[in-house]
Amino acid sequence: MNRLLLLLTFAALLADAQPAMLDDAVRLKDAALDGMTAFPMLEELLAGGHRFSGSEGYERAVIWAEKAMSKAGADSVWLQPVTVPRWVRGARERSVMTLSGKRHPLAVRALGGSVGTGPAGVTGRVIEVRSLEEAAALGPRAKGAVIFYNRAFDRTKVNTFEAYGGAVDQRGRGAIEAAKVGAAAVLVRSMTNAADDVPHTGAMRYHDSVPKIPAAAIGAASAERLSRALRSGTEVSVTLTMDCRTLPDVESHSVIGEIRGTERPDEVVLLGAHLDSWDLGTGAHDDGSGVVQCIDVLSLYRRLGMRPKRTVRVVLFANEENGLRGARAYAAFAERSPQRHIAAIETDAGGFAPRGFTTDADSVRFRRLMEAMPLLDVVNAGSLRPGSGGADVDQIRTPGIVHIGLRPEDQRYFDHHHADTDTLGAVHPRELQLGSAALAILAWYIAESDL
Amino acid sequence: MNRLLLLLTFAALLADAQPAMLDDAVRLKDAALDGMTAFPMLEELLAGGHRFSGSEGYERAVIWAEKAMSKAGADSVWLQPVTVPRWVRGARERSVMTLSGKRHPLAVRALGGSVGTGPAGVTGRVIEVRSLEEAAALGPRAKGAVIFYNRAFDRTKVNTFEAYGGAVDQRGRGAIEAAKVGAAAVLVRSMTNAADDVPHTGAMRYHDSVPKIPAAAIGAASAERLSRALRSGTEVSVTLTMDCRTLPDVESHSVIGEIRGTERPDEVVLLGAHLDSWDLGTGAHDDGSGVVQCIDVLSLYRRLGMRPKRTVRVVLFANEENGLRGARAYAAFAERSPQRHIAAIETDAGGFAPRGFTTDADSVRFRRLMEAMPLLDVVNAGSLRPGSGGADVDQIRTPGIVHIGLRPEDQRYFDHHHADTDTLGAVHPRELQLGSAALAILAWYIAESDL
Known part of the structure; x- marks a missing residue:
């Protein structure tokens, strides 16, 4: 047949x-x-x-x-x-990476449902992880840090919805796992195969048992820049400032x-x-x-x-x-x-x-x-x-x-x-x-x- | 089964x-x-x-x-x-429609292989047709005219290559059929489903037994404008100026x-x-x-x-x-x-x-x-x-x-x-x-x- x-x-x-x-x-x-x-x-x-x-x-x-x-x-x-x-996105929504004393803007957008950072913003050294498990395994090292979830889409997946399904847990649960180990905020690589610097927002969740920490999507190109900076071995800190809030x-x-x-x-x-x-x-x-x-x-x-x-x-x-x-x-x-x-x-x-x-x-x-x-x-x-x-x-x-x-x-x-x-x-x-x-x-x- | x-x-x-x-x-x-x-x-x-x-x-x-x-x-x-x-496209490539004494530019591009118009351009009253057969049937009326082939893609064809196949004879043989009845030039509606005004060039042919007359593609939006002008009943003339030539x-x-x-x-x-x-x-x-x-x-x-x-x-x-x-x-x-x-x-x-x-x-x-x-x-x-x-x-x-x-x-x-x-x-x-x-x-x- x-x-x-x-x-x-x-x-x-x-x-x-x-x-x-x-x-x-x-x-x-x-x-x-x-x-x-x-x-x-x-x-x-x-x-x-x-x-x-x-x-x-x-x-x-x-x-x-x-x-x-x-x-x-x-x-x-x-x-x-x-x-x-x-939920409303506030007037301010920005992130700056500081590397060897120099400041570099990063393309970010608050994730939907995120708490704001307060007027002074949140500053922390950046720790890059590729999964929720890696974040959980950071333990006390993560205290006060900005956890940067940077697992990209699996681009060998022909079906892009499957690639999305394989990455979106970082956006959905990233703030919860990061808060459990004491992180101050999270940046999540945008859910996209595109190589541009457009941030992609989307839903994220909190859990009542852990603090609510600010969470933002970062553009793919900014994510690559941040990751390169971290690989250079220098300490990298990020300040995240967002006025978003839930009404x-x-x-x-x-x-x-x-x-x-x-x-x-x-x-x-x-x-x-x-x-x-x-x-x-x-x-x-x-x-x-x-x-x-x-x-x-x-x-x-x-x-x-x-x-x-x-x-x-x-x-x-x-x-x-x-x-x-x-x-x-x-x-x-x-x-x-x-x-x-x-x-x-x-x-x-x-x-x-x-x-x-x-x-x-x-x-x-x-x-x-x-x-x-x-x-x-x-x-x-x-x-x-x-x-x-x-x-x-x-x-x-x-x-x-x-x-x-x-x-x-x-x-x-x-x-x-x-x-x-x-x-x-x-x-x-x-x-x-x-x-x-x-x-x-x-x-x-x-x-x-x-x- | x-x-x-x-x-x-x-x-x-x-x-x-x-x-x-x-x-x-x-x-x-x-x-x-x-x-x-x-x-x-x-x-x-x-x-x-x-x-x-x-x-x-x-x-x-x-x-x-x-x-x-x-x-x-x-x-x-x-x-x-x-x-x-x-074949080379010349410096000048333009078309102007004259309607009740007013001049309106049309978006045109020479079809590949077309002869030029000479420095003065070619001017003629416009006759719209939807097929090669209609052009052939014009007879002596077409003498000195600009034949305007305006049969659009059949947009009900799901396969756009089929729609192209159903329209492209106008571009390929339009100048031959128009020249047979004494036309001075042809404008051919662009081969596209798009509604914009971008002209699409492409191959056209001549036949040794009839004069070679200039042929240009006209953008879809310009084609619609020209067709509306013709439907108003007023005489519409077009001047086509193109410096293209074959080397x-x-x-x-x-x-x-x-x-x-x-x-x-x-x-x-x-x-x-x-x-x-x-x-x-x-x-x-x-x-x-x-x-x-x-x-x-x-x-x-x-x-x-x-x-x-x-x-x-x-x-x-x-x-x-x-x-x-x-x-x-x-x-x-x-x-x-x-x-x-x-x-x-x-x-x-x-x-x-x-x-x-x-x-x-x-x-x-x-x-x-x-x-x-x-x-x-x-x-x-x-x-x-x-x-x-x-x-x-x-x-x-x-x-x-x-x-x-x-x-x-x-x-x-x-x-x-x-x-x-x-x-x-x-x-x-x-x-x-x-x-x-x-x-x-x-x-x-x-x-x-x-x-």
């Missing part, structure tokens, strides 16, 4: 069983690429600035999303209340809209993205792209007069980046709901050209989803692999739900992730639009099938 | 038959992504400026490529003489290097790219990327101590863009050569993330190549479809040769193709490098197999 035979088998299957479905897939692709509506929507959304939880920008985005879903033709649009954390929680909302199913309205095919972003850049790929793709799917069905048998619901989650509270609120709602969630498809991996999907479906339903892949080949997104749906939709754990994640080409994603460069110019209109089409085809297949 | 079963079947096949091959593929991938040597090579190559046939830049590139192949570890490097055309042919060279096969040195697996570029931008994707990928393959084998059984030969063709003379010279050499060409793999579709390959292999050898696709999945390039190898390698028509083309993600390719924006910044280091790895894996598979 080989792939050629498989293709022929699929072609035969399609010709036999799904000619109407293939027609639908082609119509969706044609309408998507002819209309090119996703990118102008993204431009509108991003014009409001970043959408960090608790910010005015986020609240503007809620109003925008409500209108955009109505305009796209949702039967109903509603807001789901969510209490979100509010009281804020009442906010996720935005939900749907096209009601004609035959099985109580069976829900969910499309999810998160409406919030970090406070650097404008969250163009993360996850403005996902937001407009989901809305675009509703708009495509409307423009083509396609009424799904099952309900297709778009959930634009609040607070994915620093709390997942929107997803948890929706998951609690789903538990109580008499409606059945068939599948939840997330798009939160960038607005790049789609390649396929991952899913946690069991083997029977994996095969059923495989049967949809020839339809997805219409937009070059016909790959299906085992994996998760995504941070938000995976929170929904109602019986029988299948989680699915859109998987775009990922080489450029972490160049922009959580950074000043995640802006409109990094998104390609056709790549973004092909993602809409892929989601529209898969959601349609599930809405029309007995998966 | 479904894809899941297929994957399992492949996994079994691999485990059974090709464990060493899979190890080799992983080693090549690791060395490629760890070394990241392709992008620095591209930076070096592009520092010499564009590499248009007959230019000093091309001759600098020949010297660079000779050295780079030696440095990469080729057993031998040689130059193959090729006589190439020499006598020049002696030049293709550059060839190889690692000699250990067991079957007279059987050649060819890797091809073209060393020349257009004279706009620096030909970063077209085809600087292909050039450095081919050289990088030799370097990867050397670094890993992998000696192929068959000879792996890199041919960097002269003059692909406006003559194909390098490919024809090599094809003539291959005809005379006692060596047998097993396969010729071309990389000339941009330095973007590889998705797979196309080939004209017959069904038996298509299946053999299919067996290599699980190896290519290591770098996410495991798709194989029927198709051509590429403009250069397809010229080689020795008995039994299989033509293969690398197919990268293509949504961004025609944003930069033949234009000022085809420069280093448009290339992503990891995407480029994955292309090297894909070529190295496939060439290795063929060099070690009995395909």
Whole structure:
């Protein structure tokens, strides 16, 4: 057996069983690429600035999303209340390395949730480590020091999300492990394969049992400079000054809209993205792209007069980046709901050209989803692999739900992730639009099938 | 049968038959992504400026490529003489639209091979057409006019090369058809899906039986402006002024290097790219990327101590863009050569993330190549479809040769193709490098197999 035979088998299957479905897939692709509506929507959304939880920008985005879903033709649009954390980056955010009496600026940005340093800043000699374990093993030597986590992405990983997964513990738990051994602050090498000096922020955690110490992301080039300085054998100290702080929680909302199913309205095919972003850049790929793709799917069905048998619901989650509270609120709602969630498809991996999907479906339903892949080949997104749906939709754990994640080409994603460069110019209109089409085809297949 | 079963079947096949091959593929991938040597090579190559046939830049590139192949570890490097055309873009290259007495500049660039307009320029009223047939049907009305070919890419085509193929006859034969009906000049809408105003040059032809009239590419935004002006009903005239001209042919060279096969040195697996570029931008994707990928393959084998059984030969063709003379010279050499060409793999579709390959292999050898696709999945390039190898390698028509083309993600390719924006910044280091790895894996598979 080989792939050629498989293709022929699929072609035969399609010709036999799904000619109407293939027609639908082609119509969706044609309408998507002819209309090119996703990118102008993204431009509108991003014009409001970043959408960090608790910010005015986020609240503007809620109003925008409500209108955009109505305009796209949702039967109903509603807001789901969510209490979100509010952390604010202060005016000052800088770091200076002192080496043999000379001062050298380093590119840094506070990690999300970090405490500030106080007006005088925090100064300490720098100790470089490559892992949480190395930090823990420093023992009393670490007292008063600035721990510098400098384990880069494993660049031999083709999948950049895997490389991220292999490095991000430094950002998430670095401050906890450093505080345990008495460190004064931490610098964490930015989570990226890029060689530039753009710092990438992201979520970090504290633990109540140890002191909260300031934590900042450092640009890759600055990390290399700092590491070189340390290798020279001279003592290197760093002063970190940050005014960031956590304010009281804020009442906010996720935005939900749907096209009601004609035959099985109580069976829900969910499309999810998160409406919030970090406070650097404008969250163009993360996850403005996902937001407009989901809305675009509703708009495509409307423009083509396609009424799904099952309900297709778009959930634009609040607070994915620093709390997942929107997803948890929706998951609690789903538990109580008499409606059945068939599948939840997330798009939160960038607005790049789609390649396929991952899913946690069991083997029977994996095969059923495989049967949809020839339809997805219409937009070059016909790959299906085992994996998760995504941070938000995976929170929904109602019986029988299948989680699915859109998987775009990922080489450029972490160049922009959580950074000043995640802006409109990094998104390609056709790549973004092909993602809409892929989601529209898969959601349609599930809405029309007995998966 | 479904894809899941297929994957399992492949996994079994691999485990059974090709464990060493899979190890080799992983080693090549690791060395490629760890070394990241392709992008620095591209930076070096592009520092010499564009590499248009007959230019000093091309001759600098020949010297660079000779050295780079030696440095990469080729057993031998040689130059193959090729006589190439020499066309030069003049100092002046502009177009002005006159509408109700007002003058509006249009973004234009001469098409490659166009005659100039003479010092006074050419002025004519504009007639917009969407096809060669429409131009031919104008009859005597076209006398003295500027024919404006304005059929855009079919944007519903997912594959941008197909969209290009559906529009490029306007550029190639537009001047011939316009001259037949007495037109004074032609403007051709740029071959791109982008909405910006960057003109894209490219090859055009004349026919000895009709006058040679000036031909220019016009930016997409300028094309839209011009079309709107024409729809207003007012007469619109355009003045085109270009100093371009054709000079006598020049002696030049293709550059060839190889690692000699250990067991079957007279059987050649060819890797091809073209060393020349257009004279706009620096030909970063077209085809600087292909050039450095081919050289990088030799370097990867050397670094890993992998000696192929068959000879792996890199041919960097002269003059692909406006003559194909390098490919024809090599094809003539291959005809005379006692060596047998097993396969010729071309990389000339941009330095973007590889998705797979196309080939004209017959069904038996298509299946053999299919067996290599699980190896290519290591770098996410495991798709194989029927198709051509590429403009250069397809010229080689020795008995039994299989033509293969690398197919990268293509949504961004025609944003930069033949234009000022085809420069280093448009290339992503990891995407480029994955292309090297894909070529190295496939060439290795063929060099070690009995395909």
